[in-house]
Amino acid sequence: MKNFTSLAPDDAMAEAGELPQVKTPPILAEAAFYGLAGEFCRALAPSTEADPTALLAQVLIAFGAACGRGPHLMIDGSRHGVNEFAVIVGQSSKARKGTGWRRTIETLRYSDEEFFEDRVMGGLSSGEGLIFQIRDEVMAFDPKKQEHFVADPGILDKRLLLVEEEFSAILKQVEREGNILSQIVRQAWDSRTLSPLTKNHRIRTTNPHISIVGQITEVELRNRLSEVEIANGFGNRFLWFFVKRSKLLPFGAFFDKSRFFGDRFRQALEFAKTVEGMAMSPGFMKDWAAVYPVLTEAAPGLAGSLTSRQEAHAMRLSMIYALLDQEKVIDSRHLKAALSIIDFVSDSVSYIFGEASGDPVQDKIVKTLDEGSGRMSLTEIHGLFDRHVPKNKLETALNELVRSGKIEVQSIPGENGGRPKTTISRKRI
16 A cells, blocks of 8 residues: 655646645644543543544533523523534544444433433434424314313423434435425524424424534535525534544443543533523623624635634533533633634634635636636636526626635737737635
């Protein structure tokens, strides 16, 4: 087997300064492994092939799910609970995404056996199906007795943790015309009352507390995440974690501290269930004011669209870290840990999608320029789409690429006084 890292680069390429840039996978800062969650991940890491980053993401989401609706903050009229959505993106099917969850759940069952046995589900396929799992009580009227009765007692526990090991199937479902899954998932992240406006499914749920952990490969994600789901706010309600297998353990390994950490998580959960609202310390407020402009700054392209709720995610993660400390006041150290995750998610999205815009017209233009000479005429650009793309849409795509600094448009004088020729050239950001 060749060791490609030992091969010398092509001399001509080196002299021309055209060495290909190798993307470096993102690295999660140590500050994210703060508190109980970090201690658990460091203790478990030697016993599993799963990436410690995946372990941490899943522990935080699962703990927030088990906490319920009590802990929350009201900010500018919006309610933020500790329910979060995350997707573990593996470099390949061998990234041990599922292994991380199975090892995590072994410990978390000791903290709240009823929740982690009964309220953790998968197989999400429709908005109505999601609501059914936490549906409200349904009353009906008996015309003979002239009285109302309970037709369906509903589900009292509104906590729900969805673990979707084939998240690509979810993305496939939301692409289907008429499927309301995307809408319901977005509302679930906001913790709003869920009620599909359909005649055949008159069900609803009030005060839901829904969290999601998904798993997908890098290739599947790039192929499945559609322009619509990027634009409508589905994608930016998720935290995207790029992970890889951490080590090789041919025979696995035994973790003998599940009960020890399970008891500690149980203590933190028992505290969290007594919390109704949360508060911010003066130190947190000072640091939050400093980072808020950066968190809310609009970023270009697909990566910017997928990370446009950074401030909300940072607030929710800070609350989860605080509850793990058995505190109802979030402090600077909780924010520091949360921001480390936000930085990693941003790096993950950039690593996975690069300069992609999310607009298929823009992306095809850039890809063609990159794979060719780096320069095309306007006529050739039109020919890329067999002239099936409307002129105004093509002009909008070109203008956006110019605005984002990815291309430049030049007008070259025609030969012998002829008409000038418009060319499109690639620019590197």
